[in-house]
Amino acid sequence: MTLCLSGGVGKGKRTGKSMIRDITIGQYYPGDSPIHRLDPRVKLFGTLIYIISLFIFKGVAAFVLAAIFLVAAIKLSGVPFFYMVKGLKAIVVLMVITGLFHLFFTQGTPLVSFGALTVTREGLKNAALMLVRLALLIIGTSLMTLTTTPNQLTDGLEKSLAPLSKIGIPVHEIAMMMSIALRFIPILIEETDKIMKAQAARGADFESGNIFRKVKAMIPLLIPLFVSAFRRANDLALAMEARCYRGGAGRTKMKPLCYRKCDYAAYAVLFLYLASMIALRFVWIRMSVFLEW
């Protein structure tokens, strides 16, 4: 959304909020693809397997396979590729720093040096690997969050972690808090937007001045925001109690999660992926032994 709150002479647009909107993680992309329809537990477990596979397996072939797997899943999900990459924008800084660290601080055969900093062969390799790893990791998790509603996600988590409640961990309550928090994020963003506009209409200026003035200028925004957040929280608590909510014990679900055929098929595909990764690893070790030899 374009918000031109800047008070006057050709100032830039606000960047703070558009940043919030650029983070793809946690944003659902509505659709009805096979990936969307999978049980959230499959997707959670699949993402976990995928992340682990990115970190324990080495070698170009493994990454090619991981990338192919991901691209196939994206294609199947029908989410435009552009959305996946949007998630990367938010961690570009992290990626650059990680890349530089690996580039300069890995011991090995020197390639070029800039003063005290030396780029080594191993450094270059490591940096490239790390970047690919991070990119695949973020895109992989984005795929999960883009195709799963926050509610499904917490349902999946709750059910997967249910055994933990035996040792006294309040799994249901944690899941409930998570889903409420997730639900409130877009509401609060919208509310912020509205109050900001309303105060701007009364001549408030959130941009100019030094840091103290800026902090002071936030008061007309923050107070109504907190008031409304508390009011909403209150209303919600009341509404939940009015419907006899008493926590997790003995509570049944309106849409209980249960595995269907396609979920088992997805598990099979995941298993196949994992098996080929393991196979690739042995082949790779063999090959490197062979090459060294």
Add this chain to the structure above:
Amino acid sequence: MSIILDKVNYVYGAGTAYEAQALKNVSLKIEDGEFIGLIGHTGSGKSTLIQHLNGLIRAASGGIYYNGEDIYDRDYDMRGLRSKVGLVFQYPEHQLFETTIFEDVCFGPLNQGLSKKEAGVRAFEALNCVGIPEELYYQSPFDLSGGQKRRVAIAGVLAMKPEVLILDEPTAGLDPGGRDEILDQIAKMHREQGITVLLVSHCMEDIAKYVGRIIVMNQGEVLFDGAPEKVFEHYRELEAIGLGAPSVTNFLHGLLERGLPVNARAITVEAAKHEILEMIAERKRR
């Protein structure tokens, strides 16, 4: 002095999965001193449209000219525009934040650069105008009833003495008494101070008796624009988009359809009564 909108388009969430075109090629001219009702079904783009008028949101394409100046010019004084075009948001009571009602109403005038004293005078006038009793002035705005909060929030914009006053459903959720009181007050300010007023509503009856012109929005487009009697002639189309003319207008059209030669242009009960009596007298004479 006027506001001109030239083929304004606006899209929410451009480039995301939730893209929604809220305004489509809206062109309007608002003259100085007019009292306009902006009507439309829920989600027809009324709130979106009025936020363009003081530059809070920027059109995706098209131009907006205030007194002949392009408000999207790089060096246009946007804050100046916001103090000339006062906008009371839908549910404005959620924007209150100060410790006392009086200080909250002073917020706008102080932002305009007025002295504390001048701002105080403005706040006093504005609160008086919306009918907040003086003993409440130094109470917390959060302790008021919903309707009182609404009045305080409206006063917060009135205190800025705008040339154009835009109110987004100022009476939503108020009791009939409070509704009439606020609308009467606004009509009085329009009469006495000659400010331009744009009143957003989705209820025809509410505004038919106050405004001199009605703009009907439907799905982001301007459907009708003209004097109330002219617009209500399209009562069938209005009904089709879920609005409907005031019931008196419907009633008169009903009489007309059943063959009674009544003038169906009346939009208030008094005018309708007059028309019907006229018609009966006419018949007797024959």
